[in-house]
Amino acid sequence: METNSSLYGLNSQAEIDSPWDARLLFERSPAGVYLAQEGRLCYANPAMGDLLGRNSETITDESLLSFIHPDDRDTIQQNWNQTPGHGESIRFLTRMVRTDGSVASVEVMESRLDDELFLNECCGPVRVGVMIDVTDAREADIEIQERLSFEQLLANLSAGFVNLPCDQVHSRINTSLEALVQFLGNDRSTLVEFGDDDEQVMVSHSYAVPGCDPFEIGPFQVAKLPWFINQFRSGHLVFVRCIPEDLPPDAENERVHCQQQGVISNVTIPLKAGGELLGGLTFAFMKRRCEWPREIVSRLEVIGGVFANALLRYRNDQLLQKTISENQRLRHQLEQDNLYLREQAVLKHRHGRIVGHSDAITKVLANVERVATTDAPVLLTGETGTGKELLAQTIHDLSDRKNRPMVVVNCASLPATLIESELFGRAAGAYTGAASAAVGRFELADGSTLFLDEIGEFPMELQAKLLRVLQDGRFERLGTAKTLSVDVRIIAATNRNLEEAIQKNLFRSDLFYRLNVFPIHVPPLRDRRDDIPPLTWAFVEAFGQRMGKQIKSIPRRTMQQLQDHDWPGNIRELSNTIERAMILTVGDNLQVDMLTTSQNSTNRQRTLKEVERDQILFVLEKTGWRIRGKGAAAERLDIKPTTLEARMAKHGIKRPTQ
Numbered sequence: 301m302e303t304n305s306s307l308y309g310l311n312s313q314a315e316i317d318s319p320w321d322a323r324l325l326f327e328r329s330p331a332g333v334y335l336a337q338e339g340r341l342c343y344a345n346p347a348m349g350d351l352l353g354r355n356s357e358t359i360t361d362e363s364l365l366s367f368i369h370p371d372d373r374d375t376i377q378q379n380w381n382q383t384p385g386h387g388e389s390i391r392f393l394t395r396m397v398r399t400d401g402s403v404a405s406v407e408v409m410e411s412r413l414d415d416e417l418f419l420n421e422c423c424g425p426v427r428v429g430v431m432i433d434v435t436d437a438r439e440a441d442i443e444i445q446e447r448l449s450f451e452q453l454l455a456n457l458s459a460g461f462v463n464l465p466c467d468q469v470h471s472r473i474n475t476s477l478e479a480l481v482q483f484l485g486n487d488r489s490t491l492v493e494f495g496d497d498d499e500q501v502m503v504s505h506s507y508a509v510p511g512c513d514p515f516e517i518g519p520f521q522v523a524k525l526p527w528f529i530n531q532f533r534s535g536h537l538v539f540v541r542c543i544p545e546d547l548p549p550d551a552e553n554e555r556v557h558c559q560q561q562g563v564i565s566n567v568t569i570p571l572k573a574g575g576e577l578l579g580g581l582t583f584a585f586m587k588r589r590c591e592w593p594r595e596i597v598s599r600l601e602v603i604g605g606v607f608a609n610a611l612l613r614y615r616n617d618q619l620l621q622k623t624i625s626e627n628q629r630l631r632h633q634l635e636q637d638n639l640y641l642r643e644q645a646v647l648k649h650r651h652g653r654i655v656g657h658s659d660a661i662t663k664v665l666a667n668v669e670r671v672a673t674t675d676a677p678v679l680l681t682g683e684t685g686t687g688k689e690l691l692a693q694t695i696h697d698l699s700d701r702k703n704r705p706m707v708v709v710n711c712a713s714l715p716a717t718l719i720e721s722e723l724f725g726r727a728a729g730a731y732t733g734a735a736s737a738a739v740g741r742f743e744l745a746d747g748s749t750l751f752l753d754e755i756g757e758f759p760m761e762l763q764a765k766l767l768r769v770l771q772d773g774r775f776e777r778l779g780t781a782k783t784l785s786v787d788v789r790i791i792a793a794t795n796r797n798l799e800e801a802i803q804k805n806l807f808r809s810d811l812f813y814r815l816n817v818f819p820i821h822v823p824p825l826r827d828r829r830d831d832i833p834p835l836t837w838a839f840v841e842a843f844g845q846r847m848g849k850q851i852k853s854i855p856r857r858t859m860q861q862l863q864d865h866d867w868p869g870n871i872r873e874l875s876n877t878i879e880r881a882m883i884l885t886v887g888d889n890l891q892v893d894m895l896t897t898s899q900n901s902t903n904r905q906r907t908l909k910e911v912e913r914d915q916i917l918f919v920l921e922k923t924g925w926r927i928r929g930k931g932a933a934a935e936r937l938d939i940k941p942t943t944l945e946a947r948m949a950k951h952g953i954k955r956p957t958q
């Protein structure tokens with residue numbers, strides 16, 4: 301069949317008559333020229349044949365679209381559908397697939413020819429096109445574009461780390477790894493950090509494309525990949541293009557590992573910052589070999605530097621935080637120590653009468669100091685002789701009320717009948733024998749402190765009246781209706797268990813709660829044996845001055861015995877023992893007869909006589925040497941007052957001079 305091109309008289313060399321003949325121009329044109337009608341080539345010049353890798357004479361009648369890259373066909377088809385009118389041209393870039401499968405980028409200029417010449421000879425308009433191979437320029441273009449986008453990506457990633465808060469460094473590295481992998485087309489990127497341990501490194505970040513597993517985050521034994529880790533641990537870039545071929549013979553573990561993981565190429569750049577080698581950043585390939593040119597690797601070294609700096613900043617920040625919190629801890633400790641020292645110093649100076657440095661008494665004194673400056677009621681509890689009254693006095697002395705004397709009422713030493721008038725005062729003739737009016741202790745204590753010792757012995761029938769004064773400072777003198785108002789701070793003390801007294805209906809619970817606003821328990825001497833030596837020396841000094849006697853030493857054994865003793869009568873008993881010892885001591889070495897103490901530390905069985913004497917002494921001291929009356933010694937010992945007096949005489953017990 302005669303081709304359309306021959307119809308146009310364009311395909312025969314014989315028909316070229318003059319160098320100016322149009323056909324000659326087409327045949328010699330360095331650009332590909334073609335004619336196509338209804339999508340089929342009807343003429344292609346030799347340059348066009350070269351472009352497509354075919355003999356130009358053999359391609360006429362073939363579909364032009366079949367030479368176009370499949371991905372570009374839709375676009376070209378749309379171009380053709382919009383081909384302009386006669387004489388107008390369109391221009392576009394596309395790719396042609398050569399016979400050998402290689403792809404050429406081409407630039408095409410095409411026009412539609414509606415000349416009668418063509419219309420007459422064929423059934424439709426003809427498209428004439430000129431095609432130029434722009435593959436080289438195009439590839440250079442694409443490379444420039446890719447390089448630009450890569451530079452842009454690196455610039456964006458780097459910018460993301462500027463002024464980044466340290467707590468976001470790790471998450472930013474994660475997202476950056478993902479962006480890099482997606483751009484560069486490798487399959488997994490992992491960041492490995494070096495620590496103090498030579499035996500292991502830390503896998504801190506890993507991203508893998510879907511279908512590949514990321515590296516497990518956590519410590520990784522160097523022994524598993526010794527060649528590989530040692531390479532980048534010595535600061536080298538590791539570029540293994542073909543695995544296993546390019547691995548050295550001693551990289552056996554790496555060979556096995558890569559085989560198991562399906563890694564066929566690997567690039568690892570060392571991470572350096574501030575002159576320190578922090579770790580490495582690996583790019584693993586599982587589906588294709590890495591063909592990265594040197595420039596890409598150099599750019600990755602730059603981004604590696606950005607990661608390394610961020611990590612260094614993070615590490616330094618961690619160190620700083622640790623240092624700051626350590627500093628804070630030390631400062632706090634120092635403050636506490638200062639506080640403690642200050643408390644100690646203050647206690648030494650301001651509680652001069654109180655001897656002792658045990659933890660137990662220190663705590664008590666700290667509470668005393670805390671509460672002293674307030675007006676809160678204080679309830680001092682503790683065994684007899686532990687120093688409750690001394691502490692009450694100390695509280696008063698430390699308070700704003702110190703300029704007025706503290707008023708003391710021993711609730712156990714006053715008969716119940718007298719307590720009311722003692723406390724609240726009386727009008728003349730208030731009761732039989734009350735010839736004159738008397739001011740009560742509450743009135744006396746106005747603007748000062750009232751110390752209610754042995755509050756547990758306070759008569760039940762008067763507790764409501766006491767509670768009222770405590771609540772609103774108001775009361776009436778006995779025998780008058782006039783309400784008096786006072787400003788009194790109350791400190792109460794007891795060696796009784798008030799909760800038990802409440803249970804037995806001997807003490808009102810509302811009064812207890814009112815008094816118990818700030819309870820301070822004073823521990824017995826046996827629970828603060830460390831205080832015994834300083835107390836002993838304090839008493840030696842005090843009695844020495846009074847007696848004009850100077851004691852220079854106390855035998856170590858004696859002091860040990862004093863410390864071993866349980867002191868049921870507490871500091872009062874210790875004080876009495878030392879007083880006795882001072883009287884009996886001849887010379888300047890204190891002699892203490894422990895047999896005279898209430899209970900000695902040796903296991904010697906005491907005689908009945910000794911027990912009786914001690915018990916009488918103990919109860920007398922406890923009751924303030926009150927023999928008669930409710931709660932007094934005779935009642936507590938369950939003997940008649942006269943019997944008690946007889947026994948006291950028998951044992952030579954005499955009330956000490958005040």
Ligand SMILES: Nc1ncnc2c1ncn2[C@@H]1O[C@H](COP(=O)(O)OP(=O)(O)OP(=O)(O)O)[C@@H](O)[C@H]1O
Nearest residue numbers: 653654655683684685686687688689690795871872
């Ligand atoms: N820490 C101390 N330092 C020096 N002397 C103390 C100390 N504690 C108590 N004393 C002395 O011990 C004796 C008994 O103390 P105080 O009368 O205060 O005890 P108390 O607990 O009130 O006894 P009671 O319950 O029998 O009334 C007093 O002479 C007191 O000065």
